[in-house]
Amino acid sequence: MRAALTLLLAAAAMGCIQSIACKPRVRRENIVVYEVSASIDQSPTAVEESSPIVLRYKTPYFRASAGIVMPPVPRNESWTVGWIQACTQMEFYNSYGDIGMSSWELPELREGRAKAISDSDGVSYPWYGNTTETVTLTGPTHKPSRLTVSMNDNFYPSVTWAVPVSNSNTPMLTHITRDQSFVTWLVALNGVTKERIILQTVRWRMRVDIAVDPSRPLGSRATLVGRQHxxxxxxxxxxxxxxxxxxxxxxxxxxxxxMWRPRKGPPLVVIPPK
Known part of the structure; x- marks a missing residue:
């Protein structure tokens, strides 16, 4: 492995070392991605019934990691390498018998006005996060740089036992269905020119199917059905x-x-977008 990385580092430096002026330029062809992994933990979604107010469930983690060798970065330039993620499809329905269902929705996706919605942490746009998810190089650097970036993601929501638009606390929840798709990109971004170089693309999907019997005692109502992994x-x-x-x-x-979508009557916005 050490010998292979030495060759990669040498390859990444080619082009500048033979130039008299030695003005390096970061291009896709001299960025080396030598290791990419993406997986979802092989464990079932865990259902939690400790609260009399909400059911919680925790899905297995999606994990992605990559090793990159970046060529020398010129003076007055900076490059950030990291993960960008977007949601491309979401169905998230919580059924309450024959009364209706609540639904978390992304209106732009639902109405076809967007192909994807950013899944950034809400601060580090366009990046998924700014800890292990990204590395920034500020020029001048005079030799290739070896980087590692990684990320993980999972769902851990709460769903009310009772109908969310009702004043009643009576458990009525009967089913939870979630099916969500994502695209995750490994990207090098020039901090000055904003040039983006896409290094890798990963597609993944998370599905949850939980049957609930609200007549049973707390702690024994919910059952994970469908796929276990x-x-x-x-x-x-x-x-x-x-x-x-x-x-x-x-x-x-x-x-x-x-949204609250009753079996009869018009839909109602329960929690609007921020």
Missing amino acids: QEQPNILNNPESIPPNALGRPNANDAQVL
């Missing part, structure tokens, strides 16, 4: 472009809205 992510052979909505505000958490 998630499909593993797909690391694409060819990088995909990033839709504009995946790069800026609002992020998915701020854009989502909680």
Whole structure:
């Protein structure tokens, strides 16, 4: 492994060392991505019934990591390498028998006005986060730099036992269905020119299916049905472009809205977007 990395570092430096002026330029062809991994933990979604107010569930983690060798960065330039993620599809329904259902929705996706919504932490746009998720190089650097960036993601929501638009505390929840898809990009971004180089694209999906019997005592109502383990992510052979909505505000958490959709009558906005 050490010998292979030495060769990669040498390859990343080619082009500048033979130039008299030695004016390095970061290009896709001299960035080396030597290791990419993406997986979802092989554990079932955990259901928690400790609260008399809400049911909670915790999905397994999606994890992604990559090793990158960046070429020398010129003076007066900076490059950030890291993960950008967007939600491309969301169905999140909580059914309450024959009364109706609550639904977390992303209106722009639902109405076809956007292909993807940013899944940034809401601060570090366009990045998913700013700790292990990114590394920034500020020029001048005079030799190739070896970097590692990683991220993880999962769901840990709360769903009310009672109908969310009712004053009653009577448990009525009967089913939870969630199906959400994401695209995650490994990207190098020039902090001065804003040039983006897409290094890798990963597609992944998380599905949850929980049956609930509200007549049973707390602690024994919910059962995980359907798949026990998630499909593993797909690391694409060819990088995909990033839709504009995946790069800026609002992020998915701020854009989502909680609707109440009764069996009879018009839908009602319970929690508007931020």
